[in-house]
Amino acid sequence: MTTAQKQTYADAATRVVDAAHGLVYAYRDVGSGTVPLVLLQHFRGNLDNWDPALIDALASHRRVVAFDNVGVGGTNGNTPSTVEQMAADAIAFLDAMEFDRVDILGFSLGSFVAQEIALTRPALVRGLILASAAPKGAAGMHGWAPWVIDAVGKPQPDPVGYLKVFFAESASSQQAGQQALQRMFTRTDFDQQTTWQTRQAQYDAVCAWGIPNHALLQRLSAIEHRVFIANGDSDPMILPRFSYLLAGLIPGAKVKIYPDSAHGFLFQHHTEFAADVENFLRVDEVDELSKDGSGD
Numbered sequence: 001m002t003t004a005q006k007q008t009y010a011d012a013a014t015r016v017v018d019a020a021h022g023l024v025y026a027y028r029d030v031g032s033g034t035v036p037l038v039l040l041q042h043f044r045g046n047l048d049n050w051d052p053a054l055i056d057a058l059a060s061h062r063r064v065v066a067f068d069n070v071g072v073g074g075t076n077g078n079t080p081s082t083v084e085q086m087a088a089d090a091i092a093f094l095d096a097m098e099f100d101r102v103d104i105l106g107f108s109l110g111s112f113v114a115q116e117i118a119l120t121r122p123a124l125v126r127g128l129i130l131a132s133a134a135p136k137g138a139a140g141m142h143g144w145a146p147w148v149i150d151a152v153g154k155p156q157p158d159p160v161g162y163l164k165v166f167f168a169e170s171a172s173s174q175q176a177g178q179q180a181l182q183r184m185f186t187r188t189d190f191d192q193q194t195t196w197q198t199r200q201a202q203y204d205a206v207c208a209w210g211i212p213n214h215a216l217l218q219r220l221s222a223i224e225h226r227v228f229i230a231n232g233d234s235d236p237m238i239l240p241r242f243s244y245l246l247a248g249l250i251p252g253a254k255v256k257i258y259p260d261s262a263h264g265f266l267f268q269h270h271t272e273f274a275a276d277v278e279n280f281l282r283v284d285e286v287d288e289l290s291k292d293g294s295g296d
Contacts, residue, residue: 023092040111
């Protein structure tokens with residue numbers, strides 16, 4: 001695979017790649033660089049639900065690849081109901097793209113998938129960014145509060161519900177949410193909407209991930225990658241305390257909580273978050289240069 005031409009995410013073509021077992025994945029590819037940053041999307045999200053301002057900021061320094069996992073948006077198949085299978089499907093995409101090393105940014109449900117990839121195929125992952133994340137088996141994660149799932153789990157997309165969950169109650173956060181939505185839908189060729197089957201399967205996976213099991217928390221001690229964990233201070237979907245729990249379970253993990261923001265903090269604070277991600281990943285690149293004998 002060749003690196004993508006530099007362009008904005010809003011203008012990036014939706015491409016497809018053939019993978020194993022007849023799967024055809026839809027993806028968008030912007031920026032350039034040796035080790036791509038691969039994005040794993042949130043509950044019910046497709047390619048259009050990434051904020052172009054965030055992607056463009058990330059892609060100003062590196063190659064960024066967003067894709068629809070199995071059964072989501074423009075990718076065929078049925079969405080599985082376990083995070084473990086979602087991780088296997090994501091690995092199948094990475095194999096089809098012929099990526100032998102990637103950085104991963106997993107957002108919400110995507111952060112669960114990212115953890116599984118790091119545990120299942122550790123040699124594939126260089127740096128790991130977990131946004132609005134929680135560990136498997138954590139007490140208090142067995143499904144979301146009724147008002148939260150009602151806001152984001154209706155048969156049809158609900159912009160009012162989205163703003164209520166993804167952004168804080170303050171006027172500044174709500175305004176940032178409206179601006180993010182406007183940026184997301186500036187394209188003329190949209191991805192296919194996620195189906196009710198995807199919604200049901202993904203929420204089954206979220207609930208299964210959150211069944212309390214203290215013993216499962218110990219799995220994360222096997223993650224030896226550098227990890228950056230982030231969240232908004234008012235996230236009602238995945239509470240900030242889970243970020244601190246994750247950071248305590250993953251050796252050497254770094255955590256940051258962004259103010260006056262909720263589940264969509266990375267869209268509201270897109271400039272700051274992109275800079276933090278870049279600074280985090282740059283350390284890995286400097287370390288690799290030093291190991292190769294190419295550094296100062």
